[in-house]
Amino acid sequence: MAGRITPAAGRYGGRSAAERQAERRRRFLEAGLDLFGAGPGYRATKITDVCRAAGLSTRQFYEEFRTLEDLLAELHLYVNDVAAQAVVDLLPQVQHLDPIDRYTRLFRAYAAGVTADPRHTRIAFVEIIGVSPRLDRQRLDRRARWIDFLCEQAEAAAARGEIPARDFRVPAAAFIGAINGLMHDWAVGWVDATLDQIIDELLQILLGRLQFAAGEGPAR
Structure with a gap:
């Protein structure tokens, strides 16, 4: 899809690319749930805040989502x-x-x-x-x-x-x-x-x- 970064294929650390991607997405969703639902809220949250809470990089965020x-x-x-x-x-x-x-x-x-x-x-x-x-x-x-x-x-x-x-x-x-x-x-x-x-x-x-x-x- 245009504008999205394709994650690397193959297995790494015993997990497939699909498994790693699913785990990253879950961590971003959980971070968003915390920040939007229990923290400062959507309007006061930045992508860097989500990445920090998820323990992931902005590059990985843009592999999953276009925008906050x-x-x-x-x-x-x-x-x-x-x-x-x-x-x-x-x-x-x-x-x-x-x-x-x-x-x-x-x-x-x-x-x-x-x-x-x-x-x-x-x-x-x-x-x-x-x-x-x-x-x-x-x-x-x-x-x-x-x-x-x-x-x-x-x-x-x-x-x-x-x-x-x-x-x-x-x-x-x-x-x-x-x-x-x-x-x-x-x-x-x-x-x-x-x-x-x-x-x-x-x-x-x-x-x-x-x-x-x-x-x-x-x-x-």
Whole structure:
């Protein structure tokens, strides 16, 4: 690929070039996760800072990434994938539950996936904001995927008679917006609350938008 330095092929120290490259990339990603998610943040970090934290050279950085923004972009996709996988893994186990229990467990799985590592929370909801048009598109694309997922789940519940049928796209978008706004404000310290309080508040919004409240049965 133009503009990228190709690492040397062959085996060295008992490891193939592909293995060495994978290890370098892992070290850069871990360094970025620390610096962007727990350290000074993306805007206050330089490529030399990442290289120093990873114990690697700038030449090796440019073998893996064109820019620091590329590193942030990959980390943003990674932390989103962790949360999404937590939901996907749980989904087959909750299909038999009543809708309140099902949505509660699915949302708590998502919340655990996105907050278990505070670095993930900061990258997903704070560091990615306003970096560039490219990352804005990436962020909105991931939001759109969650909106589609919520609509699919709600439409399936409506087809089973668990909730009233309606157009779910606007409430789904409103809920995803509430997650992003509240999690951002909580992560930067603008909202003084525990994580449990944040999760409970968002869960109540979700259940309310589906037109039943916690503790009540589904619509018939």
